[in-house]
Each structure stands twice: as C-alpha cells, then as structure tokens.
Amino acid sequence: MSDTPNNLDELRQRIDQLDDNILRLISDRARCAKQVADIKTKDDPGTVFYRPEREAQVLRRIMALNDGPLDDEEMARLFREIMSACLALEQPVKVAYLGPEGTFTQQAALKHFGHSAVSMPMAAIDDVFREVEAGAANYGVVPVENSTEGVVNHTLDSFMDSAMQIDGEVVLRIHHHLLVSSNTLKDKVSRIYSHPQSFAQCRKWLDAHYPHAERVAVASNAEAAKLVKTEWHSAAIAGDMAARLYGLEKIAEKIEDSPDNSTRFLIIGNHNVPMSGEDKTSIVVAMRNQPGALHELLEPFHRHQIDLTRLETRPSRTGVWNYVFFIDFKGHRDEPEVAAVLEEVRLRSAELKVLGSYPMGVL
C-alpha cells in the first residue's frame, strides 16, 4: 500500500469508524459493570465491588486471546485501565502506598489498580498498614522483595504485628536513571542522591562513571529527585515517575547493573480472596529451635508436591528460641491439597499464620 494522501484519508476514516465502535463497546462494558455493582449491593449493602480474582481472570483471558500486533502486556495494560475506569464509576478504590509521590511503589499501585484508583502516599510502611487497618484506605501497596537486593525486612516484620492479609502481588521492572535539573552543571556533578537500595542496584555503573562523586542516601528516590532541583552540582538516581514529577532530565538511562532488575510488591487488605485459577499462598511459621526443624517444616510440601516460590527466615520477636519462616508457595488455601499441607504444618509448628491466598501477578 502506498502512502498517497488518498490512502491516508481512507485509513483515517477507517480509524474514526473503529474508534466509534470502541467507544460504544467501552460504554456498554461500563454499563454491564455497573449492573454487576447494583446486584452486589442488593445482595450485601456493605460489599466491596473490587474483585482481585475476577480482574486477574479477565486480564489472563485477554492475554491468551490476543494475537497481536500489540503484545500481551500492552493489551492487558489497556484492559487494566478500562476495568479501573468501570470500577471507579461505582466506587474508586482507595489505595495507600509507601510514598512520597513518584516512588516505584506508586508506579506498582497504578500498574495493579489502574489510574482511576485514588492513590494516597504514606511516609512509612507501618503507616500503610495502619491506614488499611483503620479503613481509611481499601488496600495498601508495599515493596517486599528485590531481585538484586533481596527482601524488604520491614514489610515482613509489619506482617508479624498486623492482622492484615495479602490480597495480591505486583512485579515491576525497575529502571534507574541519572537525573539532573536545569540548574545542574552536568560536567561538575560531585554529589548523587538516592535510596540505599538504588545505590546498591547501580553500584558497578557508579564505580565506573562517577567514582569520585559523594553518594548521599535519602529516604526515597522521589526525595532524591526533589533535592537536585535546588543544587547545581548534584544529580539523583530515580525512576521515570520521579523524573516526570520533578521535571528532571535523564543524562544516563537504565543504569541498573542487572538488566532484569525487578521488585515485587504486595497488595495488603482485609478480605479473603477466592480462587482465580493461578494463585499463591503466603504463610509465616514459627518453629521450635531444634535440629531438623526446617526439614520437618518443608517435608509436607515436598510430599504433596507443592511448589515453594520463596523462603525467608527472620528472627522471632516473641520467643528467643523460635525461628520464624516466611514461605510463599503455589496454590490457594481452598484447594484440598493445600489445606492438607497447612493442617500438617500447623501441627508441626509452634505457630502458623496464613497471610493470604491471592492471584499470581498478571501484569
């Protein structure tokens, strides 16, 4: 097909027709979602409209049906936003996250809930838990595990003290950039601000390119981005959201040492999420400090052929003699095989807490 003006006109007309259809279909969909909400309210006036397991199924189905040219993730992202808008028509989801604005945690919150959610920045992980516990937010988003730097201990510790559940997970590719403001003299950068995790994730790049710059650790990447606005000799390491929020220029992109650098975030809430078909369960178990304790704990998983996806140990804060294990595995607690393992583990342990069964991250 040649790019003559005539062809262009025809194609644009075709696009306009398609847009008319898309518009009509999205409106039909929104009306359907609203009817679902009305039925839910009739059955239970205090109901939550948001259904994580149903949303995961919708996105998985779309990804399976998609055969391009847009890739599965891109298509799912568009449907994510349509669902978010449909839900907000009835009741926007209120989401507390580890702030300030512009952090990767905010990016994770928007990736999971879409841009029609109301996102509320909190100063600390504990505050996110408290906000959800108090009912001021429906859900919370906190980081839990980074592929290069390991576990976010503070989040695990918060679960030990809280009645909150895990209602979902999001995995986000983390790209760091070296950012400067319009005041910065680019060849005179002598100080770099960032979060300690980000410094750790960009250590080799910094050693190679800025071996003599002072590295100043601050509470968040967004805080680092804010600080460079006022200093002519400083740069910040932060992500796209912070760069956009503070109007900074990227002088080097994707400077993380590991190309598949990613962070896993947890969605915390106070609902039991039904099965979605591809689920994970997280538990915390206290074992008595005796030889073979770990083997005794893991043996039932092996026997029932349940896949462990993560195992972390934390010092117990209740009894000096106990180990505490955080375990993630595939399956939902309503599946008979999983229920059987949980029962066996309960009998063998000093204490077992099921933190939640939830859909495996889709996007």
Ligand SMILES: C=C(O[C@@H]1C=C(C(=O)O)C=C[C@H]1O)C(=O)O
């Ligand atoms: C429409 C529903 O409610 C909400 C909206 C959804 C959607 O737009 O597809 C999916 C799940 C819920 O978060 C439903 O439960 O089916």
